[in-house]
Amino acid sequence: MKSKLIKPSLIALALAAALSGCATTPPPVFELPAHQSEAAPAELNAWWKSFNDPTLNALVDEALAHNADVLTAIETVGQSKSTLRQAQVALLPDVNVGLNANRNSPSDETAQPGQGGTNTVYRGGFSVSYELDLWGRVWKAKDAAAAQLLATQYAREATRAAVAAQTAKSYFALLGLDADEALLTQTLATRDEALTLQKKRYDAGASSDYELSLATAERAAIAAALPQTVAAREKAESALAVLLGRTPKEVVEGRVARGNGLAVLAKVPEIPAGLSADLLTRRPDVRRAEAQLAFAEASLGEAKRRYFPSLSLTGFLGGESLELGNLLDSTARTWSVAGALLQPLVGLARIDAQVDAAKSQRAQAEIAYAQAARAAYGDARAALAGHRAARETLVATEARADSQGRVKALTDTRYKAGVSSYLDLLNSERDRLTAERDRVNALQGRLTAMVDVYQALGGGWSSEALAKAE
Known part of the structure; x- marks a missing residue:
């Protein structure tokens, strides 16, 4: 597999290797x-x-x-x-600032010990995404x-x-x-x-x-x-x-x-x-x-x-808290960096067309x-x-x-x-x-x-x- x-x-x-050596200028017209x-x-x-x-x-x-x-x-x-x-x-990189709230009620099967019931998670800060044009x-x-x-x-x-x-x-x-x-x-x-x-x-x-x-x-x-x-x-x-x-x-x-x-x-x-x-x-x-x-x-x-x-990079810097008022506290500070490499598979026929x-x-x-x-x-x-x-x-x-x-x-x-x-x-x-x-x-x-x-x-x-x- x-x-x-x-x-x-x-x-x-x-x-990529083949195209790197190809000319990008239009060929002369007869x-x-x-x-x-x-x-x-x-x-x-x-x-x-x-x-x-x-x-x-x-x-x-x-x-x-x-x-x-x-x-x-x-x-x-x-x-x-x-x-x-x-x-x-x-x-250019795509930079955004946002605030979102996620209210969740986990099932008895997925709930963590001591975290049962409904809770709301507030998350806010700066997010950055950028596709490397390889x-x-x-x-x-x-x-x-x-x-x-x-x-x-x-x-x-x-x-x-x-x-x-x-x-x-x-x-x-x-x-x-x-x-x-x-x-x-x-x-x-x-x-x-x-x-x-x-x-x-x-x-x-x-x-x-x-x-x-x-x-x-x-x-x-x-x-x-x-x-x-x-x-x-x-x-x-x-x-x-x-x-x-x-x-x-x-x-x-x-x-x-x-x-x-x-x-x-x-x-x-x-x-x-x-x-x-x-x-x-x-x-x-x-x-x-x-x-x-x-x-x-x-x-x-x-x-x-x-x-x-395609290789994409994403990052986040902000706060995450169960209380909206605590979102800016130092204890609520969070960050993340991620990368993703995507290769077309099923979509190759569409690209061919x-x-x-x-x-x-x-x-x-x-x-x-x-x-x-x-x-x-x-x-x-x-x-x-x-x-x-x-x-x-x-x-x-x-x-x-x-x-x-x-x-x-x-x-x-x-x-x-x-x-x-x-x-x-x-x-x-x-x-x-x-x-x-x-x-x-x-x-x-x-x-x-x-x-x-x-x-x-x-x-x-x-x-x-x-x-x-x-």
């Missing part, structure tokens, strides 16, 4: 670039400031301070900090909690970066709708003047019913498009107010401040040239995946160490880390391609809009000279309006593409800002 009890301990010692530096150009850390628009800067600051997702991420970091503190406290299990739990905290911190920075990008995009979309509304309002006023003129000409017999109908139809087309743009602008303004974390009253009121127009914002400097590919591995989502891999590795190490026996689960979690974290790196490079490539296309589109669209403006002016002159028809005049006005609206869309697309590049390259956060947030 004795040999059977010793066998699990021998197995545990063998496992074909993943290592981040060599967290340094990033200032344009990336707070990229929205490169647009030189105080209004945009204020909106981003407001979103980072009040957005619900950001606030939730901050609270998640606080929760992880509490978990880490719990793991750190587990490394195999590093408690330290591994602390390492896991520290890695989890780091992961939540990077998750918070990823959320902040995403909110900053979404705020800028929403702001640009709002400015685009403002410009579109202004174009349609101006065009509607022009159509009203043209319709009034055609009615006068028709009444005077200088214009046909065909020309009057054309003027009426063109005016109605703009009148139908304008309310849709106004509604879209109000919807975008409300959505931006929600993103900024404003109150329900402020959301209903809208009233988001405006700064520079799209044409001014689009003149900002280009994306900094010569950015290193290392910037991709500083992205907070990639760093978060790396921290989660470290957490899974530490959790696996902690689970493996549950196979080993926990280790298997930790291995699976570790494998999942490794896959997620590799996927995060792949996604980072995929995002960067797509963003750079989109930025290049948006820049070329804007150049072509502006050239078209300028040309359509000249065509409109020439057609006006030809119409007044009787060379061009009224239909030619309407077509030139319609084409000019379409070209101007396309210019607005291209300006917005150019700015949005720049935000995508900044975000794909890991912009919107810095290690210095992360340290200050703690």
Whole structure:
């Protein structure tokens, strides 16, 4: 029987010897670039400031301070900090002070001579318990909690970066709708003047019913498009107010401040040239995946160490007496010291399952880390391609809009000279309006593409800002 009890301990010692030589750092993930530096150009850390628009800067600051997702991420970091503190406290002895009373009535079989009947024993003092972390299990739990905290911190920075990008995009979309509304309002006023003129000409017999109908139809087309743009602008303004974390009253009121127009914002400097590919591995989502891999590795190490026996020490210093009033007397003073060595036996199957689960979690974290790196490079490539296309589109669209403006002016002159028809005049006005609206869309697309590049390259956060947030 004795040999059977010793066998699990021998197995545990063998496992301890084997694990003592094992590396605790995560193995390298296949074909993943290592981040060599967290340094990033200032344009990336707070990229929205490169647009030189105080209004945009204020909106981003407001979103980072009040957005619900950001606030939730901050609270998640606080929760992880509490978990880490719990793991750190587990490394210290557990010291308590207590008072208890035990009333006992022994049976005739167990009663000591002269101690029959019911009695009450009072016991009070300091108790200490401490588990010697022989195999590093408690330290591994602390390492896991520290890695989890780091992961939540990077998750918070990823959320902040995403909110900053979404705020800028929403702001640009709002400015685009403002410009579109202004174009349609101006065009509607022009159509009203043209319709009034055609009615006068028709009444005077200088214009046909065909020309009057054309003027009426063109005016109605703009009148139908304008309310849709106004509604879209109000919807975008409300959505931006929600993103900024404003109150329900402020959301209903809208009233988001405006700064520079799209044409001014689009003149900002280009994306900094010569950015290193290392910037991709500083992205907070990639760093978060790396921290989660470290957490899974530490959790696996902690689970493996549950196979080993645990050694616990307990001590007590205080008083013990049959009378509560005598508890502090010197004759009632008592102390005790004890040690316990516990080796799992029946629970080994449960530990096996926990280790298997930790291995699976570790494998999942490794896959997620590799996927995060792949996604980072995929995002960067797509963003750079989109930025290049948006820049070329804007150049072509502006050239078209300028040309359509000249065509409109020439057609006006030809119409007044009787060379061009009224239909030619309407077509030139319609084409000019379409070209101007396309210019607005291209300006917005150019700015949005720049935000995508900044975000794909890991912009919107810095290690210095992360340290200050703690």
